[in-house]
Amino acid sequence: xxxxxxxxxxxxxxxxxxxxxxxxxxxxxxxxxxxxxxxxxxxxxxxxxxxxxxxxxxxxxxxxxxxxxxxxxxxxxxxxxxxxxxxxxxxxxxxxxxxxxxxxxxxxxxxxxxxxxxxxxxxxxxxxxxxxxxxxxxxxxxxxxxxxxxxxxxxxxxxxxxxxxxxxxxxxxxxxxxxxxxxxxxxxxxxxxxxxxxxxxxxxxxxxxxxxxxxxxxxxxxxxxxxxxxxxxxxxxxxxxxxxxxxxxxxxxxxxxxxxxxxxx
Numbered sequence: 001x002x003x004x005x006x007x008x009x010x011x012x013x014x015x016x017x018x019x020x021x022x023x024x025x026x027x028x029x030x031x032x033x034x035x036x037x038x039x040x041x042x043x044x045x046x047x048x049x050x051x052x053x054x055x056x057x058x059x060x061x062x063x064x065x066x067x068x069x070x071x072x073x074x075x076x077x078x079x080x081x082x083x084x085x086x087x088x089x090x091x092x093x094x095x096x097x098x099x100x101x102x103x104x105x106x107x108x109x110x111x112x113x114x115x116x117x118x119x120x121x122x123x124x125x126x127x128x129x130x131x132x133x134x135x136x137x138x139x140x141x142x143x144x145x146x147x148x149x150x151x152x153x154x155x156x157x158x159x160x161x162x163x164x165x166x167x168x169x170x171x172x173x174x175x176x177x178x179x180x181x182x183x184x185x186x187x188x189x190x191x192x193x194x195x196x197x198x199x200x201x202x203x204x205x206x207x208x209x210x211x212x213x214x215x216x217x218x219x220x221x222x223x224x225x226x227x228x229x230x231x232x233x234x235x236x237x238x239x240x241x242x243x244x245x246x247x248x249x250x251x252x253x254x255x256x257x258x259x260x261x262x263x264x265x
């Protein structure tokens with residue numbers, strides 16, 4: 001997103017005010033797909049991360065959501081926790097007021113030493129979970145539930161699964177997250193180093209989160225890409241689903257962005 005500079009003084013002042021309250025609107029950015037497109041980016045509350053901060057955001061075009069993601073300030077990649085911790089360090093980000101998608105909250109996990117499998121994901125990286133269930137339902141994904149094992153083993157029907165994705169063994173389900181599905185065609189499973197990948201997460205017979213995973217080292221290269229995704233044929237939870245995921249450096253805003261991009265119903 002490139003900030004337009006110059007123009008009328010009143011326009012610049014308006015953009016400054018909008019930025020102060022965490023809102024970008026048409027005329028304040030160059031995120032545009034046409035002369036009539038009205039784009040707006042709104043942010044949720046910032047949370048301290050490393051030496052900087054992280055916040056969730058939503059992009060709308062003509063009032064329709066086209067992207068949801070997290071924005072990490074430039075300093076957020078410095079001063080991060082370095083001690084190993086099971087499950088990583090979690091930062092819960094609230095989506096902005098006016099969120100129109102089915103995504104209810106974002107769990108940003110920093111993994112300083114990575115996580116299993118040991119030959120694949122043991123690099124410092126971020127897991128970004130876009131949850132489509134309420135916090136209370138997520139909290140109920142707990143081994144204290146007598147039906148925990150049965151719900152973990154209840155996989156979504158084939159028509160809801162993305163091609164090439166394979167579920168972890170149900171015994172590996174992560175409490176308060178769900179069962180992770182990895183892309184068997186991803187480069188990290190074919191003699192390429194892990195830089196970024198995409199995960200689906202299920203619980204009790206339906207997919208409940210979408211998860212880009214990005215290494216810190218890759219973010220520091222200032223990437224600018226939208227990686228295409230193969231979509232499941234059906235969705236158990238109605239809403240907006242991505243055609244790809246974004247990994248980018250926004251120079252104007254001085255922030256890294258990890259997002260579900262090109263949303264559509």
